[in-house]
Amino acid sequence: MASEPDHGSRQASQDLRPVVTNLNGDTAWLVSFPLPAAERTESGKSYYHIVVEPWLSEHIVLFTALLGSITLPEPPAVKDAAAVDAIVRDIEQAADSPAHADASVDVIVVTTWLLDHMHRDSLTGFAPSIPVLASPEAAKSISGWKHFECRIRPPLPGWLSVFRVNAHDVVYAFVFVGCHGDDGNEQHDALLYLPTDTRRTCRLWTGSSRRPGGHAC
Template sequence: MASIAAKDNESPTQPQSKTHINTLTRRPLLIHLNADTTWLLSLPIPPSQPSIRLYNHILIDPWLRGGQSDVARFFSRQWHATPSACQSIDDIESIIQAIEAAAAEDPPGLVDGELLSTRQDSHALDKSMDSIDAVIVSHEFTDHMHKDTLMEIPPQVPIFASTKAADIIRSWKRFHTVLEIPRFEGDWRKSSVSPLPEWLGISRVAYAGADMLYYHSAVMIAFSSGGQEGEAVIYTPHGISPDDVTPVAEAKPKLRTLALLHGLQDIKLGAQLNMGAHNGLKVQRLLRAGHWIGTHDEVKNGGGIVSWFLNRKMISLQEAIERDKIEREADGRGSKGTKFVSLADLRSREVENGQLVILE
């Protein structure tokens, strides 16, 4: 079974006091399963919903081991530079069962900022119930839609995917349910489609005229523990135009953004690929997420023609703040709107490979 081990030394960006989960006021958990952009989001099941478990577990863009290639190997081929914290779907299910067991303890045995590790011991996995409740595939590119990893997932687990990814996954004829992620239209409750429970919705935040790739877009996981107002996690591995997230900021019923997952690296291949920290700052200005967490920033091993022309630039958050200040003064905004003058204002947080975060 999975063991949950606290790290020896906390990163300077982590809180100095550790926050334990209260079983009466459970909060969402976010676990980074690799150094790149595979996540496990565990949402507390409302007390009003009968369940033998405490959380609904959503796996996002799973790529755990092995290589990935788009178009052809001579064009692009990559591998993780750092081994993933979880090497298999069984490892993820072990983590899930350990989380459920730890959360049920009195006092709860989960700690914000701890590193999770998997190891086999005398306890066998409980296969009597499915551990993963849903899988999100944000794009059809194989670092998001990694076939070898996805094929390990039990076929009864529903897949929510972008348009093109959904078509490809259906062609594998493995999964019973493959649904296209609907576009967010202002009311998150409309994205709570079967087989999701009524308190949970998955939608895509994108400009209405976006092309089929939805490259610069976001997946929103929204939920409510009661009442109409909800909370949301915004996942945008390549970045998104600030204008396109305005509907989230203006949503009715209101949505509180718990976490923004937006990368820090500016990456170009002729055209803009990942939009980087400066764009993320503008999105965070609108959403004021409780946590801004970097994603899709692993510098992977690989080669191919793409590697010759890829332009990767790492912009620090402090550099983004300074650049933003200059731009705002130049266009006359000055003190208007939300200013970020420190890293604390950004609510930015680095989440390591295998690390757990409690989303307050």
């Protein structure tokens, strides 16, 4: 179920924390990282919004109906791209962002070509102008759809990094690391995205650190 973000009034950048919203009770997430102070002032937004592997319908047909289908345990709470953008606006409004009414998704991340992670109907519901950061296999398929204008490895903001975790017992895991702060105080937030563990569930861990007096992000 999608969570209801709850913020107080507009805060200093280092006091904001990432907002993580599950979109379908499974592997689809909206991850909202706080923007550095300068970008908040320039854009009128408080967060940078990342959609991770949107699967926003209840069923996926495996190539043909004869091969079967994949079904979510429960119907998704968020059913299309417009509903995701509505959550983005709610998050920005809760943070008292001046431009909350015009806020929308900033980037889409797809870690694998598997159909429950790279759901075509859900992805193509988003605006073609949204950049898509995808693994090589997924990028090849998404390019073939000819929907998105920027499909393969777009540049991310300098304060945000995405790393793939490679290990023999870890599949399709990514780490998101964001840096923001005011007056030289750095706040680092890290989120580990592990789509499937040994119990077939999606996991997302969060952590943060603060370094007073550090360099500006």
